[in-house]
Amino acid sequence: MFRPRIIPCLLMKENGLVKTTQFDNPRYIGDPINAVRIFNEKEADELLFLDITLSKPAARFTKKKEKKIQYDLLKKISRECFMPFSYGGGITTIEEMELLFSIGIEKVAINTSAIEHPELIADASRQFGSQSIIVAIDVKIGKKGNYEVFIQGGTRPVKADLATYIRTIEDAGAGEILITSIDRDGMMQGYDISLIRMVSDAVKIPVIACGGAGSINDMAEAYHKGHASALAAGSFFVYHGRKQAVLITYPTKSEIKTLYQEKYEDRC
C-alpha cells in the first residue's frame, strides 16, 4: 500500500551539515556520511541534501569566492546511501545535472535557476525524465499577508506570483515541487498548511512540504489537511529535547503508520 514519504532535508555547508532557523544562523550538526549511515540503519524513505553555500549570491557572482558543487563528497554520500538521494545547490546547467546523475544522485533540486531560466527545467525533464527534476520554491509571507517567492537562499525576493509560477514549472516538466516556508524554517511549530494545500491542490505532480515540522503530528496535518505527497524536515530529525541537543533520529515504522492511517477524514 502506498504511503507518504518522510524526507530528512539536510543542509550542507563546506564538508559538514548545518541546520538553520528562518534560513539564518546555521548551526553545525555533524558529518554527512555519518548521518547517511544512521538514516540507512533506520531505513529512511529518501534523503535530500541542499548545499546552502552555493545558493547565496556570493557563490554565484563573486569570482574571488567561486564555489563549486562538491561532486567528490556527493559521490561518497551516494555510495553510502541505500535510499533515493536528491541534491540541490548551485545547479545551473544540464552538464552539471548529467554529472550529478552519473555519480548516483536520483533527483536534482533547482531553485534560483528555475526562476531565472525556466527553459532549463523543460530541457532537463526532456533529457532526464521529469521524475528526476524537483523545483524548489522558498516562500515568505509578505507585509500584505501574501506569499512572496524568494531566490538565492532566501536572500532575494522576486516578483513572480506563486500560483502562476507553480503552474509554469509544472507545464515545463518539473516532476515534483519542494515548497519551503522560510518563516517556519527551524521553528518546529508546524508547517504552513494553507501554503502547502494551495500548492498541492494546484498541480498534478507530487509536492514535498518543508519548513516547520516539530512532530509526527505536524507531518500528519501536512499530509491530511495540506495534501502534501511527502513531508520533509530538518530540525525534527536532528534535534532532541527542549534543549535541542543534536541527535539524529527517524520515526519508527509504527509511528509512520499512525501518520497516514489516523483519524483524519478530510483527505480530499
Place this chain on the structure above:
Amino acid sequence: MSSSSPSSHTCGKIPEKIDAYNMITIIDYKTGNSGSILNVYRRIGCNAIITSRPEDIRNAEKLILPGVGSFDRAMKNLHDMNLIPVLEESVLDGKTPLLGICIGMQIMASQSEEGSCQGLGWIDADIKKFQIPETEHLKIPHMGWNSLHIKQKDSIIAGVTDSDMFYFVHSFHYSEPKDADILATTGYGYEFPSLIKKENIYGIQCHPERSHASGILFLRNFAEMEQ
C-alpha cells in the same frame, strides 16, 4: 531496532555476505544509476562490473539492464551503442538471466505511450501512462514506497512478503502482459504489473538498489539464483 515488525525478516537488516554468487554484469548504456546497483553488490560482497563492451555481455553469467529516464532515450542509446544484437544473442539465444529495472524493464516491451521508438519486444505487452480518476487524489509520477502483491512464487522473491516496501518512481507501467508472465502487481489507483518473468528474463518496475534491506534481498536473490 525493527523488532516491532515480525512479519519481515528483511526489516532493517542487510542480508549477510555469502560466496555462492554469480558474477553480475551491469550494462552501461548511459542512462544513469548503474553505480547504485554496483554499490549494493559491493556491499554484499558480490562480484559485479559495469560495462558496455559486447564481449563482456556475451560472457556474462547474469545481466542487469538498469535505467532512469525516458523510453526513447533508453532505446536510442542501446541502438547508438550497438548493444541490441549482442543482448539478443545472450538473452534470447544464450538464455543468460537478465533483470531489467525501471526503464530497463519497460524497454523489453513492444512499445510505449511515452515515446515513438519500438521496444525490444521480448515481452508481449505495451507500456501505458497511469490513468487514475481525479477522485482518487493520487499524483503522477507514482513516487514513493509501495509493496509487491505476489502472484506467483519465484526464487527472485524468496523471502519477500507483501509487507516489504520498495521505492517506485514512474509515470508509465506495463499493460496487459500475459498473466503467466506476471510475478507481482502493485496498487496505485489500480493494480499494475510490477514484477514480470518470461523464461530467463525478469523485469521490476521499482528501484531495488534504493530500497534498503528489501531491495538488497531482491538483488541478492537474483545473484544467488541458479541459472
